[in-house]
Amino acid sequence: MKVTIQEWKAVAAWRWDMPDDDVCGICRNPYDSTCSKCKYPGDDCPLLLGECNHSFHMHCIFSWLRQESAQEKCPMCRQPFKSKNQEAAAADSTPQAIEANTSPA
Amino acid sequence: MTSNRARRIAKEIADIKADTLSQIFVEMAGNGEDLTHLRGNFRGPPDTPYEGGNYFVDIRIPSDYPFRPPVMKFETKIWHPNVSSQTGAICLDTLSSQWSPVLTIKSALISLQSLLSTPEPKDPQDAEVAHMLIRNPAEFDHVARDWAVRFAGAPKKEIAEGSGGATAETIKRKAQESKAKEEKNKLAAYHGYNKDLIDRFVAMGFDVEAVVAAFEYVGIDRMGGEDYELEEAYMGDVTARLFGEA
Numbered sequence: 600m601k602v603t604i605q606e607w608k609a610v611a612a613w614r615w616d617m618p619d620d621d622v623c624g625i626c627r628n629p630y631d632s633t634c635s636k637c638k639y640p641g642d643d644c645p646l647l648l649g650e651c652n653h654s655f656h657m658h659c660i661f662s663w664l665r666q667e668s669a670q671e672k673c674p675m676c677r678q679p680f681k682s683k684n685q686e687a688a689a690a691d692s693t694p695q696a697i698e699a700n701t702s703p704a
Numbered sequence: 705m706t707s708n709r710a711r712r713i714a715k716e717i718a719d720i721k722a723d724t725l726s727q728i729f730v731e732m733a734g735n736g737e738d739l740t741h742l743r744g745n746f747r748g749p750p751d752t753p754y755e756g757g758n759y760f761v762d763i764r765i766p767s768d769y770p771f772r773p774p775v776m777k778f779e780t781k782i783w784h785p786n787v788s789s790q791t792g793a794i795c796l797d798t799l800s801s802q803w804s805p806v807l808t809i810k811s812a813l814i815s816l817q818s819l820l821s822t823p824e825p826k827d828p829q830d831a832e833v834a835h836m837l838i839r840n841p842a843e844f845d846h847v848a849r850d851w852a853v854r855f856a857g858a859p860k861k862e863i864a865e866g867s868g869g870a871t872a873e874t875i876k877r878k879a880q881e882s883k884a885k886e887e888k889n890k891l892a893a894y895h896g897y898n899k900d901l902i903d904r905f906v907a908m909g910f911d912v913e914a915v916v917a918a919f920e921y922v923g924i925d926r927m928g929g930e931d932y933e934l935e936e937a938y939m940g941d942v943t944a945r946l947f948g949e950a
Contacts, residue, residue, distance in 0.1 A: 624806035625770060627712050635708030663805050666771050674804040 753848035757856025
């Protein structure tokens with residue numbers, strides 16, 4: 600039997616390269632979802648990985664680091680929080696690029 | 705903003721309800737739908753005076769939660785150096801300077817439970833309680849247990865003998881026994897001499913043992929433990945012996 604495709608619509612799904620069931624420790628929403636302020640996941644609400652290998656929604660960890668009581672420490676391990684990758688924070692690239700940036704080594 | 709916070713709180717409450725193992729409970733404080741005013745409760749930890757008690761904690765969620773800690777205080781009166789015996793206010797670093805947004809209402813309640821096992825009198829919330837714990841641990845245990853029975857519904861009798869906890873009765877009896885023993889030891893130190901007789905020398909700044917030893921050295925009559933006026937010569941001998949030794 601010969602089939603002729605006349606029309607097709609591509610559908611793709613994406614997800615962060617993170618363990619399946621993990622949630623952001625600050626907002627408790629899944630990494631694939633947004634922080635509690637955003638509407639659309641992905642580029643608009645990226646993840647941020649620290650040098651200590653703890654990750655959060657970028658907006659969540661920034662909200663925390665703005666607090667004086669945070670003393671610029673990671674909420675998980677209380678080490679000074681430094682972003683492992685500056686490009687991720689800039690959020691200037693495609694989801695794939697961010698995915699590559701935030702995936703654990 | 706508020707709805708986001710409400711979402712996390714609702715999630716936390718669901719988590720606590722789903723977890724039947726930890727024996728931590730939380731409910732809304734009012735009868736309304738106010739997610740910012742909760743009431744938690746947990747059991748007093750074993751091997752403490754609080755064992756078997758049921759402790760309620762008033763929880764207020766600030767508007768910038770989880771970036772600020774929940775405000776917690778004991779509703780149930782408790783005798784503990786880091787909790788005000790008057791207001792229930794709590795002194796715990798994880799609920800103030802050491803708060804982190806990854807902590808939860810549940811983890812905070814567990815921290816409180818473990819605070820009951822590890823009182824820290826050097827960083828007190830209630831100075832009177834802390835002072836008692838340092839100076840007289842037996843009395844502290846007694847009062848803490850008494851309050852647990854009166855206010856937290858802890859059973860009067862220990863559930864299991866020898867579990868390490870102590871009831872008000874056993875603590876009281878022990879205190880009385882040790883007091884009686886102490887008195888007996890004190891009197892024994894006088895070696896049969898009258899207490900007042902010896903104490904007149906002790907008042908000069910010597911200790912009981914030294915005075916009794918001097919009495920025995922000089923050969924002072926015990927007179928059957930009666931108090932009497934020493935002859936001047938004997939007084940001199942005893943004093944000379946005391947000073948000679950010093």
